[in-house]
Amino acid sequence: MNHDEIDRALSAEDGIVPSSGFAASVMEVVRREALAPPPLPFPWKRALPGLAACVCGIVAILVMLIASGALASVESSLAAQAEAAVKSQAGMIALALLTAFGSALFSVRLCRIMGRW
Amino acid sequence: MQLTGCIPGHTASVSASDDLADVEKVLAGDVAAFENIVRRWQNPLVNLAYRFCRDRGRAEEMAQEAFLRAWRALGSWRRDAAFSTWLFALATNLYRSELRRIPVPPLALDEVPELRDIRAGSEEQEDRDRDRAVRNTVFSLPPKYREALTLFYFHEMDVEAAARSLGLPEGTVKARLSRGRELLRGKLPRLLTTAHSKEVR
Numbered sequence: 001m002n003h004d005e006i007d008r009a010l011s012a013e014d015g016i017v018p019s020s021g022f023a024a025s026v027m028e029v030v031r032r033e034a035l036a037p038p039p040l041p042f043p044w045k046r047a048l049p050g051l052a053a054c055v056c057g058i059v060a061i062l063v064m065l066i067a068s069g070a071l072a073s074v075e076s077s078l079a080a081q082a083e084a085a086v087k088s089q090a091g092m093i094a095l096a097l098l099t100a101f102g103s104a105l106f107s108v109r110l111c112r113i114m115g116r117w
Numbered sequence: 118m119q120l121t122g123c124i125p126g127h128t129a130s131v132s133a134s135d136d137l138a139d140v141e142k143v144l145a146g147d148v149a150a151f152e153n154i155v156r157r158w159q160n161p162l163v164n165l166a167y168r169f170c171r172d173r174g175r176a177e178e179m180a181q182e183a184f185l186r187a188w189r190a191l192g193s194w195r196r197d198a199a200f201s202t203w204l205f206a207l208a209t210n211l212y213r214s215e216l217r218r219i220p221v222p223p224l225a226l227d228e229v230p231e232l233r234d235i236r237a238g239s240e241e242q243e244d245r246d247r248d249r250a251v252r253n254t255v256f257s258l259p260p261k262y263r264e265a266l267t268l269f270y271f272h273e274m275d276v277e278a279a280a281r282s283l284g285l286p287e288g289t290v291k292a293r294l295s296r297g298r299e300l301l302r303g304k305l306p307r308l309l310t311t312a313h314s315k316e317v318r
């Protein structure tokens with residue numbers, strides 16, 4: 001078969017006529033969606049005072065801890081724990097986390113590429 | 118913009134200003150104005166879906182979903198492109214995703230309708246059968262070539278329009294069309310020989 005015959009075969013296609021109720025069924029769905037209430041917005045005005053209070057509370061606690069010197073003992077305990085972690089398998093754990101993150105990133109990119117195709 | 122020929126019942130020229138007027142009305146809150154858009158574009162969208170899936174019921178479902186997405190995204194139509202371009206691109210993306218999600222099973226060559234008995238049939242019937250066999254063979258092609266061919270012939274062999282609907286550069290579409298036709302030509306002689314040898318026996 002040559003180029004022209006393929007063109008003729010694929011151009012000469014009989015189309016279909018949509019069923020008589022097609023437009024009506026589309027409009028039914030559209031109207032239903034138009035009548036549905038809009039999604040609720042996040043109540044920022046109500047949430048902001050509470051969020052501000054939390055931040056202030058955390059800051060206040062940190063200031064108190066620093067002032068009382070409790071953080072110094074926490075720091076030394078953290079240093080000891082960090083040393084222990086380094087001596088143990090922390091390196092392998094970090095590598096595993098990095099690999100997991102990398103594979104998640106790769107999967108997301110692959111999905112985007114497949115979506116474009 | 119003229120849409121004729123392969124799109125039955127759509128012989129009138131479509132006015133871009135009608136589309137713009139209806140879109141403005143819809144965005145202003147007149148839901149009923151969207152029906153004008155649906156009635157104006159239902160033939161092309163259903164036919165495009167049919168070319169993708171070859172199933173009337175599924176074609177209408179996909180076209181309905183395309184209109185629903187158009188309704189939701191109407192505000193995002195930038196007036197720099199024609200409404201038809203935007204609508205066809207939206208519909209094409211949806212149809213491609215749907216076909217990826219639930220593919221049309223490709224016909225094996227021995228399932229493609231055979232040519233009728235060439236001794237008994239008219240030349241016209243033979244041509245129709247051959248054309249149908251060619252169209253069905255397109256479904257055995259890989260999706261990227263099948264989609265390029267489908268859009269190209271839907272848009273009456275307009276590469277630019279097909280490229281805009283697919284969201285691909287024209288060069289890419291041309292390459293896929295060329296490769297698609299090559300693959301089609303490779304499969305068709307086998308089909309026509311098989312059909313003919315069955316008749317000869």
